Amino acid sequence: MRDLLPDFVAVETASEADYNGELLPAEAAGLSARAVESRRREFTAGRVCARRALRRLGIDGHSLPASDSRAPIWPPGTTGSITHTAGYCAAAVARDPDVRAVGIDAERRTILPVNVRRAICLPEELAWCAERPGEDWWPAVHFSAKEVVYKLWSPIVGTWLDFHDAHLTIDVAAGTFEARILPSRLVKTPGAPSRFEGRFHVTPDLIRSAGVVVR
Numbered sequence: 001m002r003d004l005l006p007d008f009v010a011v012e013t014a015s016e017a018d019y020n021g022e023l024l025p026a027e028a029a030g031l032s033a034r035a036v037e038s039r040r041r042e043f044t045a046g047r048v049c050a051r052r053a054l055r056r057l058g059i060d061g062h063s064l065p066a067s068d069s070r071a072p073i074w075p076p077g078t079t080g081s082i083t084h085t086a087g088y089c090a091a092a093v094a095r096d097p098d099v100r101a102v103g104i105d106a107e108r109r110t111i112l113p114v115n116v117r118r119a120i121c122l123p124e125e126l127a128w129c130a131e132r133p134g135e136d137w138w139p140a141v142h143f144s145a146k147e148v149v150y151k152l153w154s155p156i157v158g159t160w161l162d163f164h165d166a167h168l169t170i171d172v173a174a175g176t177f178e179a180r181i182l183p184s185r186l187v188k189t190p191g192a193p194s195r196f197e198g199r200f201h202v203t204p205d206l207i208r209s210a211g212v213v214v215r
């Protein structure tokens with residue numbers, strides 16, 4: 001994720017050891033007692049990475065409980081994001097009063113079924129993807145970028161955002177995306193940001209996306 005975010009954001013990516021790391025008591029409370037081992041491991045790796053990223057910013061000893069929305073509760077004066085997918089986990093955090101939100105997402109590069117593509121993409125986004133035959137990963141890039149948009153939206157606005165509430169424009173050459181929130185959603189959330197920007201990167205097996213909202 002380091003390559004996708006500005007320098008003022010501290011970024012940590014998990015090593016294998018982080019999946020077997022320690023959770024602080026307040027963090028463990030955010031994990032269901034019924035959580036399966038894979039969920040315990042990814043949750044732990046996310047918290048371990050996030051605390052390491054905070055240490056880069058000079059903040060040590062803070063636990064990261066989960067809020068009711070399941071978003072991590074970051075220490076006062078900081079904001080960040082956690083993502084995990086099979087074999088990859090990262091955390092990013094900023095300590096800057098001008099940073100309103102940080103969002104990161106990682107997904108395995110899969111070919112999404114048609115019904116899932118339709119649930120994620122607007123018709124014009126599907127049409128854009130269809131113009132790229134043989135590059136079946138673009139719907140998954142839309143999914144990843146929209147997860148970032150939700151992780152930026154959620155801490156600022158505090159409401160749900162549907163996949164069809166945002167229209168994505170992707171600049172393939174620049175590796176960037178822009179999301180415009182549709183007027184039908186903005187009328188329900190006065191004052192909410194109407195536009196988000198981010199970067200993405202695609203390899204044969206991994207899609208990563210990230211964005212920041214600065215005042």
Ligand SMILES: CC(C)(COP(=O)(O)OP(=O)(O)OC[C@H]1O[C@@H](n2cnc3c(N)ncnc32)[C@H](O)[C@@H]1OP(=O)(O)O)[C@@H](O)C(=O)NCCC(=O)NCCS
Binds near residue numbers: 083146149151161166
């Ligand atoms: C919450 C959500 C964004 C997580 O994304 P995901 O790709 O499933 O999973 P990731 O591994 O990337 O992210 C999971 C982490 O996101 C964080 N998270 C959960 N809810 C969050 C929220 N409301 N806001 C910010 N971060 C959140 C948590 O840290 C979680 O990991 P943890 O439970 O281990 O701490 C997703 O499950 C979701 O609910 N999406 C629907 C809303 C949406 O994306 N709308 C599109 C708008 S254009």
